[in-house]
Amino acid sequence: MNSLPILTFLASIAVMLTTVVQLFISFKSFKKASKSESKLADVVKRVPLLAVAAVLIGVFYLNFYYTSELNKEEKDFEALLLKSHNKLDYQYYMLDNARKKRVIDSLNNYTAELKASVARIKKQQYITGKNTIPISNASLVLNKTNEEIRNIESYNEIINPQSILLNQKGLTTSGTTSNFVFSCPKDRFSEYVDLxxxxxxxxxxxxxACIYLTVYKDTIVNSxxxxxxxxxxxxxxxxxxxxxxxxxxxxxxxxKLEIGYILKSESLKEYPRFEKVTCE
Structure with a gap:
């Protein structure tokens, strides 16, 4: 049950009951007391009523305070939901380990921030008894963010070819290999393709030394x-x-797309052997 609505209700009931009791007591003692005693009695009798009224005012103030806090938290929550973390322009499949770690840390921080926001809103909603926005939307965003993290972790780390093939002037190729399994992509319509x-x-x-991938196009130059x-x-x-x-x-x-590998024993040669398959 919600705290502030119950306190507000109980304080209102207490004020009404105290008022009724005070009126009854004042009526009973009106003729019996002297004028000075009557004034003192009136002051004393009003103390409980004033105390209850103060409680009621305090409850209404708390209700106003927590409602304002809830509105603020809800705005922050909506801003978090609008925050974009699903961008292909940072190309998470083209990251080395250092950049991959920075992106994952950023997404983990975002996840923690969103979870904390949901927890604060639930607390404010419990206190105020108000539920104005569906925080269940956070689950969809969290699932999407976790999927992005899995995607980032699943793709192979890129390597600068020049840092491995130091003396490369060209490649020698086998044309075929039986050391790995690879199926050429059949999709000719999607913007991106997984290999x-x-x-x-x-x-x-x-x-x-590395998995090596090259894509080239046959063009006609001077016949x-x-x-x-x-x-x-x-x-x-x-x-x-x-x-x-x-x-x-x-x-x-x-x-044409060529994919395969180059052994460490070949990497320092001017024409390292490229064990590959070709797709076209």
């Missing part, structure tokens, strides 16, 4: 076919599903 790669033997992961690079990135390998998100370049014609 999933899984190594068949986890023992090879410690030997891998000759030339490869125009659209995207190139290296990723830190991990056991289980390696998840990479990129723009869906395959929506364009004559685009």
């Amino acid at each position: 999933k790669l899984e190594f068949l033997d986890n023992k090879i992961i410690d030997k891998i 000759e076919i030339s490869e125009w690079s659209l995207f190139e990135q290296a990723y830190k390998p991990k056991s289980g599903i390696n998840l990479i998100k990129i723009r869906n370049y395959l929506r364009q014609p004559k685009v």
Whole structure:
């Protein structure tokens, strides 16, 4: 049950009962007391009534105070709900560990702030007995934020290719590999596409310098076919599903995507071997 509405009701009842009792006592003693005694008695008899009235005023003040606090908390809560944390422009799938940690910390702080706001509103609603906004909306936002955190943690960490392939002038390729499982994306309409790669033997992961991804387009220059690079990135390998998100370049014609890995033993060579598969 709510505290202030009950206190207000009880204080009002107390004021009415005290008033009735005081009137009855004053009427009974009106003829018996002298004039001075009557004045003193009147003052003494009014003390309980004044005390109850003071309590009633205090209750109404508390009700006003907590209602004002509730209105303030509700405005802050609505502002939190409008706060955007679902932005693709920070490209959470293209983060190194340091930036990934900063984004996750920011989202965790937002979650804690929203939970604290809900707790304060519930407290104010309990005291005032008022429920003007649906705080259940917070659950949807919290679920969405937690999903973002899981997404950020699930995608592979990016690596600067130049920090690994120090002497690279080009690549030699096998054209095919049987060391990992990868299915070329079939989606030709979505703006972004997920690439999933899984190594068949986890023992090879410690030997891998990076997962390497390149996207290029065949173009004709001076009547000759030339490869125009659209995207190139290296990723830190991990056991289980390696998840990479990129723009869906395959929506364009004559685009090829190559994905695979380069071993640590190859990384310092001028033409390291690129174990890969090709999608087009």
